[in-house]
Amino acid sequence: MNEEMMATGELVSTPATIKQDMRELRDNPAYGFDRLLDVTAVDRGETFEIVYRLNSLKTGRDLVVKVALPIASPNLPSLADLWESALFGEREVQDMFGIVFEGHPDPRPLLAPEDGFGFFPLRKSYVLPGRSGQPSGR
Amino acid sequence: MEVTTAEKQLLAAQDPQSRLSELLGPDNVIVTSVEQVLAWAQGHSFWPLTSGLACCALEMMACGAGRYDLARFGYEVFRPSPRHADLLIVAGTLTWKMAPPLVRLYEQMPESKWVIAMGSCAIGGGPFVDSYSVVPGVDQLLPVDVYIPGCPPRPEALMHGMLTLKEKVMAAKRRGGKK
Amino acid sequence: MAPMKLEPIGVTPSGTERYCLNLGPQHPSTHGVLRVMLELDGETVVQATPMLGYLHRGIEKLAEARTYPQFIPYTDRLDYVSSMCNNLAYCQSVEKLVGVEVPERAEYIRVMMAELNRIASHMLFIGATALDLGGMTGMMYTFRDREYILDLFNLASGSRLTYSYVRIGGVMNDISVEFIDLLRKFLAELPGMMTEYDNLINGNEIFQARLKGVAVVPVERLVSLGVTGPVLRAAGLKDDLRIKKPYGIYNRFQFEIPTGTVGDNWERYMMRVLEIKESANIIAQALEGLPEGPVMAKIPKVIKPPVGEVYHANETPRGELGFYIVSDGTTKPYRLHIRRPTFYNLGSIDALCRGVKIADVAAVLAVLDPCMGEADA
Numbered sequence: 001m002n003e004e005m006m007a008t009g010e011l012v013s014t015p016a017t018i019k020q021d022m023r024e025l026r027d028n029p030a031y032g033f034d035r036l037l038d039v040t041a042v043d044r045g046e047t048f049e050i051v052y053r054l055n056s057l058k059t060g061r062d063l064v065v066k067v068a069l070p071i072a073s074p075n076l077p078s079l080a081d082l083w084e085s086a087l088f089g090e091r092e093v094q095d096m097f098g099i100v101f102e103g104h105p106d107p108r109p110l111l112a113p114e115d116g117f118g119f120f121p122l123r124k125s126y127v128l129p130g131r132s133g134q135p136s137g138r
Numbered sequence: 139m140e141v142t143t144a145e146k147q148l149l150a151a152q153d154p155q156s157r158l159s160e161l162l163g164p165d166n167v168i169v170t171s172v173e174q175v176l177a178w179a180q181g182h183s184f185w186p187l188t189s190g191l192a193c194c195a196l197e198m199m200a201c202g203a204g205r206y207d208l209a210r211f212g213y214e215v216f217r218p219s220p221r222h223a224d225l226l227i228v229a230g231t232l233t234w235k236m237a238p239p240l241v242r243l244y245e246q247m248p249e250s251k252w253v254i255a256m257g258s259c260a261i262g263g264g265p266f267v268d269s270y271s272v273v274p275g276v277d278q279l280l281p282v283d284v285y286i287p288g289c290p291p292r293p294e295a296l297m298h299g300m301l302t303l304k305e306k307v308m309a310a311k312r313r314g315g316k317k
Numbered sequence: 318m319a320p321m322k323l324e325p326i327g328v329t330p331s332g333t334e335r336y337c338l339n340l341g342p343q344h345p346s347t348h349g350v351l352r353v354m355l356e357l358d359g360e361t362v363v364q365a366t367p368m369l370g371y372l373h374r375g376i377e378k379l380a381e382a383r384t385y386p387q388f389i390p391y392t393d394r395l396d397y398v399s400s401m402c403n404n405l406a407y408c409q410s411v412e413k414l415v416g417v418e419v420p421e422r423a424e425y426i427r428v429m430m431a432e433l434n435r436i437a438s439h440m441l442f443i444g445a446t447a448l449d450l451g452g453m454t455g456m457m458y459t460f461r462d463r464e465y466i467l468d469l470f471n472l473a474s475g476s477r478l479t480y481s482y483v484r485i486g487g488v489m490n491d492i493s494v495e496f497i498d499l500l501r502k503f504l505a506e507l508p509g510m511m512t513e514y515d516n517l518i519n520g521n522e523i524f525q526a527r528l529k530g531v532a533v534v535p536v537e538r539l540v541s542l543g544v545t546g547p548v549l550r551a552a553g554l555k556d557d558l559r560i561k562k563p564y565g566i567y568n569r570f571q572f573e574i575p576t577g578t579v580g581d582n583w584e585r586y587m588m589r590v591l592e593i594k595e596s597a598n599i600i601a602q603a604l605e606g607l608p609e610g611p612v613m614a615k616i617p618k619v620i621k622p623p624v625g626e627v628y629h630a631n632e633t634p635r636g637e638l639g640f641y642i643v644s645d646g647t648t649k650p651y652r653l654h655i656r657r658p659t660f661y662n663l664g665s666i667d668a669l670c671r672g673v674k675i676a677d678v679a680a681v682l683a684v685l686d687p688c689m690g691e692a693d694a
Binding site for chain 2: 372467478
């Protein structure tokens with residue numbers, strides 16, 4: 001995990017090992033990534049790619065951690081108990097992509113209405129319906 | 139030379155003092171209807187609701203501030219509660235999530251009430267019209283009286299819109315039409 | 318009928334019940350459409366749950382349907398109070414992806430515009446905080462002074478609020494001599510404006526008493542929450558992207574980063590007041606060093622970045638604004654994600670509001686300086 005990660009600034013992990021990898025990255029003083037700046041996802045066709053952006057205040061280093069998830073079962077453990085910024089970040093990814101973060105203490109929709117959009121907007125399978133042809137007026 | 143009635147009327151229309159003195163007549167009395175006085179009062183003192191949604195709200199605030207000064211028209215009393223307000227300026231993008239609260243605010247406002255759609259997003263969705271979460275124009279849900287184009291409209295445009303609404307309010311009452 | 322006998326009742330301890338109050342999406346002090354569900358025990362807040370999404374316009378999905386230059390106006394409307402800074406962050410991300418060298422004059426103009434926007438945003442912040450605490454006069458003064466900056470932007474770009482001035486490869490058009498004269502005049506008058514605010518707003522005892530000592534959160538918690546910007550600097554961390562990862566030509570300027578010690582509402586407020594002075598300093602240095610030359614690089618008419626991805630972040634008045642762009646080689650982004658500072662800053666509302674009185678909730682929201690267009694995107 002160590003050398004190539006420091007060279008490229010990128011780490012690839014798996015849903016099974018992500019929790020312990022992240023714990024190691026946070027707690028090991030050699031790494032010391034004490035903040036999770038951003039959580040997002042990219043729809044790559046057959047998989048979802050979750051992208052975590054970590055930063056260390058002590059060393060000033062950045063690290064990008066990527067996890068590939070199968071589209072059929074997009075589940076992975078929540079990191080909300082490691083960094084509190086994951087509370088909001090993961091809820092946004094859940095609303096937009098439908099990825100389930102297991103163990104998230106408050107998995108209610110954040111940006112979507114209370115019952116969700118009814119679809120997952122940022123998936124490539126959802127296509128914007130084009131300019132609305134609705135007439136104005138009542 | 140005798141001044142014809144037509145010329146007299148033309149001159150009177152141009153001179154506000156003479157128009158007023160003509161209106162008042164020799165006894166300093168104006169005969170009018172309650173409707174017209176009410177319309178005059180309402181048109182000169184809209185109390186807008188603080189219903190800024192997005193970027194246009196900043197131009198609305200700038201209009202109420204010192205340089206553009208809505209106070210000189212009587213419109214600076216922005217009320218936070220819909221029960222006290224009679225003008226809903228929808229300033230900004232309306233999303234489907236915000237639509238029920240906005241309609242509820244409109245329903246809570248007492249009659250007579252008017253709606254101004256300020257900015258492209260309120261008129262017809264604006265740059266976000268093809269988004270999945272944006273209402274393509276506030277007139278899908280509420281009856282709009284005045285549309286103010288712009289993205290965002292300058293504060294002068296908002297002033298012009300409100301003065302247009304004043305004309306509309308006063309004209310409707312004069313004709314005896316719907317508010 | 319016998320007269321009523323009033324018997325003394327013993328003093329029994331009464332329990333209190335939690336009361337749920339909705340600070341709904343329409344409220345004078347929510348800075349846009351923010352909804353906060355407050356659980357109160359009497360007047361003290363026990364829990365505060367922010368609910369976002371009332372201005373979610375789907376900008377990230379729309380980005381996949383627009384070309385790279387077509388997306389610039391959308392970045393204006395993200396954090397609409399500091400449009401120049403958003404434009405800059407986006408354009409620098411695309412320039413990183415495409416590999417464009419921006420001309421020197423454009424770089425200097427970009428810095429001047431970004432710092433002017435920072436001053437305008439902080440002036441709006443001072444006015445809005447004063448307004449939220451009940452002092453409407455404060456808003457009138459700061460809005461009047463902010464109009465001078467908007468006049469400058471109007472001269473340069475044609476608009477007052479959403480400029481789309483910074484473009485991929487440079488800026489939209491050059492600044493005129495009139496602009497520079499007006500800018501010098503503004504910089505000369507700025508210390509007088511700040512003294513006025515010191516006397517009227519900052520120096521006001523009641524204003525200080527309402528903000529000092531309120532909503533202190535330990536800095537480790539703020540770091541874990543992903544909070545960036547003046548709110549984090551008030552807690553004592555000198556964390557500013559302009560010195561940690563300088564973008565553009567920020568490494569050529571000398572400026573201080575104000576930091577606090579305690580991290581209460583007062584220091585969060587004062588951070589921005591002090592930053593105005595530093596921004597004026599940067600603008601003065603940029604004016605002195607402004608070179609001649611073109612303001613737009615030679616870039617192809619159709620921007621087709623190579624396949625790849627980039628992340629680039631700027632320090633906006635609210636914190637770290639980052640653009641993560643994944644390109645698949647076509648004219649439209651494959652995925653565009655915006656790391657929005659207000660989104661993560663609002664996650665700290667619960668931590669900040671616990672234990673404060675309900676009247677202070679308005680103050681906390683005010684000094685967080687949220688901009689909902691950015692939080693919801």
